Amino acid sequence: MKLYKYLSFFLCVLLIEACTDDSKVMVSDEVSSPIVSTPTSGSALVITEDNLEDNWTVTWEEADYGVNLAVTYLVEIDFKDNVFYSPAIVGSTQESSVTVTIAELNDLILAELNQDPNVLAEVELRIVAQSEGVSDLISDVVALDVTTFGDDGTPPVLTSPAASSATSIDDSNLSDQFAMAWDAAEFSSAGDVTYVIEAAVAGTDFATTAILGKTTETSLAITNEALNYYVVGNLGQNEATAVETEIRIKAITSTTELMSEVISFTVNTLDATEKGVLWTPGSHQGWDPSTAGTISQVGDHLFEGYMYFAEGAGFKFTSNPDWDHTNFGYESDGVLTKDGTKDGLSIEAGYYKFKVDTSALTYEAVQVTSFGLIGTATVGGWDTSTDMTYDPDANTWSITTDLVVGALKFRADNDWAINYGVKDINAKRGPLVFDAASFDIKADGNYTVILSFESGSSPYEFNYEIIEN
Incomplete structure (x- = not known):
């Protein structure tokens, strides 16, 4: 019996030596x-700064070729469903385990498998047993998270503005740049x-x-005027006040x-x-001048503004928030x-x-049914306005919509009789100017987009705000 086993072994050896490098065979029908053994399929590993130096060990039961051969084991990992087309090698050994640091494993997954940092990577692991001249024996695949x-x-x-610096805003430097x-x-x-x-x-x-901008x-x-709008308007600070302000930059990628x-x-x-104003008390609000809406002075004896009436009403214009001064009533149409x-x-x-006009004693009342966006930045181009929505509580018109690089203006009732542009085509917040230049959408x-025609309180002008979401 021993002689038979020895003869079988030598025949196997001769057969192996007769094969070329490209012709591998199995030495026995009884191979495994x-x-x-570890890690088990479905297990998870969370790599953190605290465990980078810890060891990570892969163990396995050795392959059996049916005869005693020198076997080298490769521990391979690849990302899920890549069928080990281009695996990374965790280690190579003739033992039944491989140990690396978690930092080394992390580097393999990031560098060789091209996975992103700080995300869940679904990877697969297997053991490949190799011996000269015979076919590889490969373990089942173990899935890992x-x-x-x-x-x-x-x-x-x-780097700018400098810490503890100061910016003073007045009428002479509104158009200066705040960098x-x-x-x-x-x-x-x-x-x-x-x-x-x-x-x-x-x-x-x-x-x-206050979002000063995105880039x-x-x-x-931005202009000093826009900065003033952000601090006074968005942050709710007083005029003619030294406001201690903080600024920070948020850098964002997809991950x-x-x-x-x-x-x-x-x-x-x-x-x-504060501009001169006229109050508009009437039946719509109980004929109380002290709580009435206002329109603002735009020139000598000239006042202009927008008012919303939830229901039909009778009303007057008053020069003060009371009935003790001049009030203007109806003489005839206009x-x-x-x-x-x-x-x-x-x-x-x-x-x-x-x-x-309080000197000529004339008035105009034009009903506006809509405000909209117009220009090459909008879906309607220069032909059709994109309607905004009116909020009577905030007294603003607003819309959230997609815009493209191009020009943007604002107009009423899909017509040019009432249209507004901006003072600074690059300022994302500032005063509306009648029939002025269009805002420049750069991306x-x-x-x-928000339009406010509340001119009876700070900043005492019709204004706009354009927020990139």
């Missing part, structure tokens, strides 16, 4: 592939970066923020967000003189009287634009 680790990168660093600049963020993974510039009142931990560049400039450190500086807001004993004007429900995207 390696069997992975590995949450990779990567240093997110370096956040942006603000912001920063060193670029560095991310561990490639991708497009968008920078969002946020401002807040110091000490509020950015509970309420893919490392700088942004990661990095935040700069906060820079504090002072904004001395504009001392905006004509006013200072005779306080005369009736008020009658108006149907709706949204109206008023013009009043395709989704935007929220």
